[in-house]
Amino acid sequence: PTTPPMQRRLASKMRFVADLSQCLFDFVIQLLPTTEEMAVKEDVRKLLERLIRTIEPDSRLLSFGSTANGFSLRNSDMDLCCLIDSKERLAATDLVTMLGDLLERETKFHVKPLPHARIPIVKLSLDPSPGLPLGIACDIGFENRLALENTRLLMCYAMVDPTRVRTMVLFLKVWSKRRKINSPYKGTLSSYGYVLLVIYFLVHVKNPPVLPNLQQMPPLRPITTEDTHLAGYNTWFFDDIELLRQRWHSDNTETVAELLIDFFRYYSRDFSYNTGVASIRAGLLKKESKGWQNDLSGGRYNDSRERNRLCIEDPFEIDFNVARCVTKDGLYTIRGEFMRAARVLSTRPERAIIALAELCE
Ligand code: ATP
Ligand code: MG
Structure with a gap:
């Protein structure tokens, strides 16, 4: 018996969609960063952290953006944020200038300090080399705690x-x-x-x-405004992903x-x-x-x-x-x-x- 046209169209649509899903997985997998690339980037982060600590001993250098949220492609740039845990710290403008000078002296990076930008940053890049065929581009910002939190939010959504x-x-x-x-x-x-x-x-x-909407889910225990607010913004979201995976479907x-x-x-x-x-x-x-x-x-x-x-x-x-x-x-x-x-x-x-x-x- 011949199949009616409607059913044939539906079957062809289903085949296309299944085929496309497989192609999408295969396509993105080959664009993911290699473990080697991720290791080199982590080494660069550690090196930069060590250097920054010669200026600000109480500082930490953290990744945000795609290197930290699971949405990284091969050769994507690095977004780094410097947090300073002491109360007496240099102004961002001065830090950018001093760090720029230091990196220029001590490393092979091309360095571009932007102390007077709306958000002061140091831009760095490294030329391609045999171990790093595409080089590296990296921005270092300061005290951008909200960016660290939105990175964590996106990472949690990716993990659901x-x-x-x-x-x-x-x-x-x-x-x-x-x-x-x-x-x-x-x-x-x-x-x-x-x-x-x-x-x-x-x-x-x-x-x-x-x-689910992670920002609107009820918290597991009572939370205070101090726990959840950063620079006047509510940054609370449900971040217990293990529990969420058990409870939300x-x-x-x-x-x-x-x-x-x-x-x-x-x-x-x-x-x-x-x-x-x-x-x-x-x-x-x-x-x-x-x-x-x-x-x-x-x-x-x-x-x-x-x-x-x-x-x-x-x-x-x-x-x-x-x-x-x-x-x-x-x-x-x-x-x-x-x-x-x-x-x-x-x-x-x-x-x-x-x-x-x-x-x-
Ligand atoms: P890519 O791999 O293309 O660099 P990415 O995931 O790192 O992508 P970016 O657009 O570079 O995304 O943003 C990195 C981080 O910078 C974001 O996670 C966010 O914290 C912050 N950010 C970027 N653009 C904005 C913006 N317009 N407003 C607020 N924050 C931003
Ligand atoms: Mg980025």
């Missing part, structure tokens, strides 16, 4: 459902870099922004949700490929860019309620107009729009790329690998 979350995030990072829409300096979105878009989608858009059984296809569809068509704010803490918010509306009335130049085209609330610094660097043109390009990706995946070529190659070309 490692396969689906990490595969989606890593793929989107590669995709956004290859499609050239991952440069806040050029009006598009940072990696951090894309990661927040993925988590927002998995917590608040998918029904049933793939991830997602009813969403979609595969990575299904989630990715739906992610592109949602951000090309359904997210309310004009009025909405994506908040992983609180769900969909209104720009109005945050005072982030873009002023389209013309007239006097209004700084907020370019700043709030795309609105993504930082999980802790809730008065901060992570996507504030995204310009009108930048958002147009990003949405165009979401649409293109949704289109490529919906045409379902014969083999999923071809779709992936086309997606990232």
Whole structure:
């Protein structure tokens, strides 16, 4: 007996989706950093920590960003944060200048101290060598405790459902870099922004949700404001992942490929860019309620107009729009790329690998 066309289409769709999930795993696995690369980076961190301690004996140098949250790709840069545990410490500006001088004298790094930037940092890079074929790029900042906490939050989200979350995030990072829409300096979105878009989608858009809202789960024991607040912001979230794995279970059984296809569809068509704010803490918010509306009335130049085209609330610094660097043109390009990706995946070529190659070309 012949199979009816409906059933044939469904079977072909299911085959494509299964095939695409497998391709996505294979694709991201080969882009993960090698153990050797991770060891070299850890050695660099230790070396830099030793040097900084000659200036500030009570300091620690910690990794944040992708090297610390499990979303690292081969050859991604290192984000380091220096914490100083003593009360009498040098001002960040002075430390940046002194550290810059010291590293220039004592190491082979190219050093660029930026003592007067909004957030003072020292930028370092190392030329490629046989042991490190792609070199290293690294930023050292100071006392950025909120960044350490948001790194820990993203790491916990990755640990709740490692396969689906990490595969989606890593793929989107590669995709956004290859499609050239991952440069806040050029009006598009940072990696951090894309990661927040993925988590927002998995917590608040998918029904049933793939991830719980870690910031809204009830704490296991009473907590005080002092325990949870940092620089005036509430940084509490449920971080006992072992316990969470025992107690929380997602009813969403979609595969990575299904989630990715739906992610592109949602951000090309359904997210309310004009009025909405994506908040992983609180769900969909209104720009109005945050005072982030873009002023389209013309007239006097209004700084907020370019700043709030795309609105993504930082999980802790809730008065901060992570996507504030995204310009009108930048958002147009990003949405165009979401649409293109949704289109490529919906045409379902014969083999999923071809779709992936086309997606990232
Ligand atoms: P990549 O591998 O591309 O470097 P990444 O995961 O390290 O990606 P980045 O965008 O480099 O992501 O961000 C690193 C960290 O810096 C984030 O975890 C966050 O703590 C902080 N950060 C970056 N961009 C912002 C931003 N716009 N607002 C607030 N914090 C940010
Ligand atoms: Mg980084």
